[in-house]
Amino acid sequence: MRCLRFVPLIVLVTLLSGCQIRVLNPASDTAQTQSNLIYLSFGLMMLVLIVVIILFTRFVYKYRETGERIGCIPGDKKENKLYEIIWTVLPVLLLVVLAVPTVKATYDLTYKSAAGEGFKQDAVNVQVEARQFAWTFTYENGKKSHTELVLPVDKKAALTISSVDVVHSFWVPRLGGKMDAIPGKKTHLAFVPNKQGTYQGKCAEFCGSGHATMRFKARVVSEDEYEKWLRTEGE
Structure with missing residues (x-):
């Protein structure tokens, strides 16, 4: 029980740490869908954990050694069909609750990012x-940028991703999941940024000695500001 003394300290350190989990602070429709799946998974895991802790505490208390039960061994129960059915059905139900929205979201996001010519429309x-x-971002008017990806808010962004040397992985945690950049192949990622701001982007695949420096900024701005940037900045 001594370890319980450290629980308040752990909780206090966690609250004061100021940690920000970017994937749980979404700024696009795609990131919001993925964040919802994380919350769902976490909720189901906490439900299982709470049940296990309650049962564990109950059993420890019920079958604890007392003065009257020293050396007493509880009788062995051969079977309990009700409990066996419950322990079999409940995990299946939990898996279904988790699997259905996960599979649906996976297929929806995959289709959204690779729907042929429809991927680029509007x-x-x-x-x-x-x-x-390094990263190079090339826009439809030929404008290029190496340090930041600039996008208008509330408008679909369709990214066509490639690599000229080794496998990299494009990732802006607050805008959506990772997408590999593969030599000789083009991959696609689509999302609608819905919050203005500047977000950290990086390569999420170890690609060599300079991997840690392969970062960029994704800046989501108003459509007017985007059009102005497109005309006046870049290479």
């Missing part, structure tokens, strides 16, 4: 090229 199309150890 979208801001950006060619994303990865190389050791």
